[in-house]
Amino acid sequence: MEFDLSKKYCYYFKQISDIPRGSRNEKAISDYVVEFAKAHGYEYKQDDVYNVIVNKPASPGYEDAKPVILQAHMDMVCEKNKDTVHDFEKDPLNLYVDEKGWLHARGTTLGADDGQGVAYMLAILDDKDLKHPALQCAFTVMEEIGLLGAKNLKKEDFYAKRYINLDAGGEDQTCVTSSGAARAYITKNLHFEDNNDPSYLLKIRGLKGGHSAGCAHLERGNAISLAFRLMEELKEQYDDIRICDIDGGLKFNAIPRECDITFASKVSLNDLQAAIKPLADAIASELQYSDDGFYAVIEETDHFDQAICLADSNDIIDYLYVLPDGLRHRSMAIEGLSIASSNLGIIHIENGQLFIGDLMRSALKSHGDQMIRQFDLLSKQFGFDFKINDRYLGWNYEKDSELREILRGVLKERGIEMKEESTHGGLECGIFKGMIEDLDIITYGPISEGEHTPEEKLDLASFDRAYENLLKVLERCK
Numbered sequence: 001m002e003f004d005l006s007k008k009y010c011y012y013f014k015q016i017s018d019i020p021r022g023s024r025n026e027k028a029i030s031d032y033v034v035e036f037a038k039a040h041g042y043e044y045k046q047d048d049v050y051n052v053i054v055n056k057p058a059s060p061g062y063e064d065a066k067p068v069i070l071q072a073h074m075d076m077v078c079e080k081n082k083d084t085v086h087d088f089e090k091d092p093l094n095l096y097v098d099e100k101g102w103l104h105a106r107g108t109t110l111g112a113d114d115g116q117g118v119a120y121m122l123a124i125l126d127d128k129d130l131k132h133p134a135l136q137c138a139f140t141v142m143e144e145i146g147l148l149g150a151k152n153l154k155k156e157d158f159y160a161k162r163y164i165n166l167d168a169g170g171e172d173q174t175c176v177t178s179s180g181a182a183r184a185y186i187t188k189n190l191h192f193e194d195n196n197d198p199s200y201l202l203k204i205r206g207l208k209g210g211h212s213a214g215c216a217h218l219e220r221g222n223a224i225s226l227a228f229r230l231m232e233e234l235k236e237q238y239d240d241i242r243i244c245d246i247d248g249g250l251k252f253n254a255i256p257r258e259c260d261i262t263f264a265s266k267v268s269l270n271d272l273q274a275a276i277k278p279l280a281d282a283i284a285s286e287l288q289y290s291d292d293g294f295y296a297v298i299e300e301t302d303h304f305d306q307a308i309c310l311a312d313s314n315d316i317i318d319y320l321y322v323l324p325d326g327l328r329h330r331s332m333a334i335e336g337l338s339i340a341s342s343n344l345g346i347i348h349i350e351n352g353q354l355f356i357g358d359l360m361r362s363a364l365k366s367h368g369d370q371m372i373r374q375f376d377l378l379s380k381q382f383g384f385d386f387k388i389n390d391r392y393l394g395w396n397y398e399k400d401s402e403l404r405e406i407l408r409g410v411l412k413e414r415g416i417e418m419k420e421e422s423t424h425g426g427l428e429c430g431i432f433k434g435m436i437e438d439l440d441i442i443t444y445g446p447i448s449e450g451e452h453t454p455e456e457k458l459d460l461a462s463f464d465r466a467y468e469n470l471l472k473v474l475e476r477c478k
């Protein structure tokens with residue numbers, strides 16, 4: 001199988017592969033789309049972050065059909081093999097087809113995520129013979145770094161109530177729900193005082209961690225939560241525990257695998273170890289099926305001559321002990337799907353201030369509102385400062401979807417039973433749903449593998465079939 005540039009979507013895939021387009025470097029690709037829209041005489045809008053919306057009128061006979069939004073993100077993840085010489089700021093991708101008919105880029109990510117969707121939209125815009133309702137093609141930016149482009153879109157630029165997201169792999173499947181998210185930034189200014197007591201280090205190790213969306217339903221141990229559960233136990237037994245330093249987790253969206261808490265106390269190492277042992281054993285048994293490597297140790301450490309005052313130390317320990325974490329709700333419609341969770345992802349002390357980063361996810365706005373309110377109330381109670389940033393809404397599963405039934409019908413004619421996928425992660429679909437409440441949504445795309453790695457590849461036969469299927473869906477959007 002060759003990469004047949006006489007097919008418009010292949011031609012455009014090649015065109016955009018020549019334009020470097022890592023996240024935050026989308027001006028060139030955005031301008032390319034604008035030039036394309038001008039050359040074809042389409043109405044378009046480019047916003048200040050370089051999102052572009054191109055409107056294509058309805059085909060003859062489709063003037064009364066409800067319009068459709070098509071959408072894909074222009075940016076791609078830039079990853080390469082160590083020995084590959086490639087400048088993602090200026091070099092075109094080096095495309096090739098393997099013997100099995102998969103398209104690759106030599107030594108780098110291919111950007112089929114989401115070049116496939118961008119190429120489809122350009123091909124559709126470039127073809128006057130297609131049958132479809134009025135189309136609004138949205139080319140977004142910065143999807144890969146937090147859906148930032150989509151968050152900048154304006155409701156008034158969209159009149160369509162049907163939306164096909166082209167940032168999905170599968171050919172035989174469509175996504176039916178995604179979650180929204182909110183980042184909590186929690187801080188507390190700390191009072192330090194001199195310390196003459198011995199210093200100890202509590203370490204949590206051996207946990208599996210994982211992505212906070214994809215792994216929420218596995219109920220894996222959170223190193224930060226577990227560390228403070230043990231600290232609460234120490235505090236119950238000894239009233240002189242003062243924290244010196246805390247360091248746990250790395251990212252908002254990763255379940256932390258490790259946490260270190262340094263503290264000062266007059267109690268002997270043996271007594272401290274004995275004090276946490278029963279609870280540490282109990283936790284190990286709680287986690288025996290999800291995290292069989294868990295362990296906690298206390299050891300002596302270099303002397304810290306400053307410790308956080310007892311009152312602040314107690315507040316920190318109590319607050320993190322009561323702070324909810326992990327899975328909140330699972331879907332009653334879709335098996336194995338988490339629909340509300342929070343992840344205590346990061347904790348550290350810097351310049352006399354404690355910082356805690358927590359990522360809350362929910363498919364329903366109401367669950368998100370509840371988590372935020374609970375965190376807010378708890379934070380006030382214990383003297384922490386609580387702020388929410390970067391909130392976006394989810395796309396909750398809807399039983400009835402006209403678009404989904406159209407796609408199901410198209411696939412059925414090919415002998416394919418459509419699969420319904422669901423994610424607890426965030427998609428641009430959620431942002432569109434938050435913007436246009438009564439939006440009917442499907443996702444669709446060809447088969448690709450290895451996204452975000454130099455192994456990324458696109459199945460060219462599937463690239464053909466998924467395009468035909470997409471055209472059929474549009475044709476049936478009467």
Ligand SMILES: [Zn+2]
Pocket residue numbers: 073113114143167
């Ligand atoms: Zn993508």
